[in-house]
Amino acid sequence: AQSVAQPEDQVNVAEGNPLTVKCTYSVSGNPYLFWYVQYPNRGLQFLLKYITGDNLVKGSYGFEAEFNKSQTSFHLKKPSALVSDSALYFCAVRDMGYRGSTLGRLYFGRGTQLTVWP
Amino acid sequence: DTGVSQNPRHKITKRGQNVTFRCDPISEHNRLYWYRQTLGQGPEFLTYFQNEAQLEKSRLLSDRFSAERPKGSFSTLEIQRTEQGDSAMYLCASSPRLAGGRMSNEQFFGPGTRLTVL
Numbered sequence: 001a002q003s004v005a006q007p008e009d010q011v012n013v014a015e016g017n018p019l020t021v022k023c024t025y026s027v028s029g030n031p032y033l034f035w036y037v038q039y040p041n042r043g044l045q046f047l048l049k050y051i052t053g054d055n056l057v058k059g060s061y062g063f064e065a066e067f068n069k070s071q072t073s074f075h076l077k078k079p080s081a082l083v084s085d086s087a088l089y090f091c092a093v094r095d096m097g098y099r100g101s102t103l104g105r106l107y108f109g110r111g112t113q114l115t116v117w118p
Numbered sequence: 119d120t121g122v123s124q125n126p127r128h129k130i131t132k133r134g135q136n137v138t139f140r141c142d143p144i145s146e147h148n149r150l151y152w153y154r155q156t157l158g159q160g161p162e163f164l165t166y167f168q169n170e171a172q173l174e175k176s177r178l179l180s181d182r183f184s185a186e187r188p189k190g191s192f193s194t195l196e197i198q199r200t201e202q203g204d205s206a207m208y209l210c211a212s213s214p215r216l217a218g219g220r221m222s223n224e225q226f227f228g229p230g231t232r233l234t235v236l
Contacts, residue, residue: 004160032223034223034224036227041229042229043122043209043227043228043229043230044161044209044211044227045227046224046225046226049223049224051223090160090161092160094223104149104151104166104213104225105151105163105166105174106151106153106161106163106225107163108160108161108162109160110158110159110160111158111159111160
């Protein structure tokens with residue numbers, strides 16, 4: 001079964017500092033990994049994904065994520081945090097379904113609340 | 119705004135009442151997903167449609183829950199005899215079919231319907 005763990009409920013960083021939001025995963029096959037962000041009273045917004053290829057994936061709003069197969073991790077990073085980055089971040093893995101078909105359901109972590117202090 | 123829309127945005131009901139939520143996916147997205155998100159948790163998969171066919175239902179979807187997508191466009195999620203444990207944010211997402219029939223890896227989420235059962 002697929003699963004995702006986000007070990008930190010909260011991450012606090014000062015504006016201008018680099019940020020990392022951690023995610024580890026467990027899958028039975030090749031992982032399809034995603035990061036979503038959720039602002040208050042808003043739906044989930046897609047940030048980036050890893051399907052195959054380069055281990056460093058670049059996404060929206062200056063975010064990037066590093067896929068590490070040996071550590072089964074997919075940490076979200078940003079070189080310089082902004083106050084406006086404060087939000088709830090979710091890591092997710094996609095279910096590849098049974099052979100010949102993909103169901104596409106996402107398995108989400110519990111989320112990490114990122115707070116960026118001015 | 120051509121994103122996924124959900125109505126109502128908020129619903130307060132008394133225990134034992136029936137409620138129905140609507141989701142309008144992005145036009146021509148053939149896959150539609152329902153998720154439930156409770157406080158402090160990530161979204162959990164409920165059910166999934168490909169066009170009008172409901173292809174999978176989670177064990178979370180008890181017999182009090184029913185979802186439809188009669189014409190392959192909008193979808194409704196009904197909860198009968200609501201219980202306090204049904205209080206949650208109900209999220210809808212849609213996903214397009216790509217050229218060659220492949221499934222997109224990205225799901226586009228709506229703003230959600232927040233249900234409060236008193």
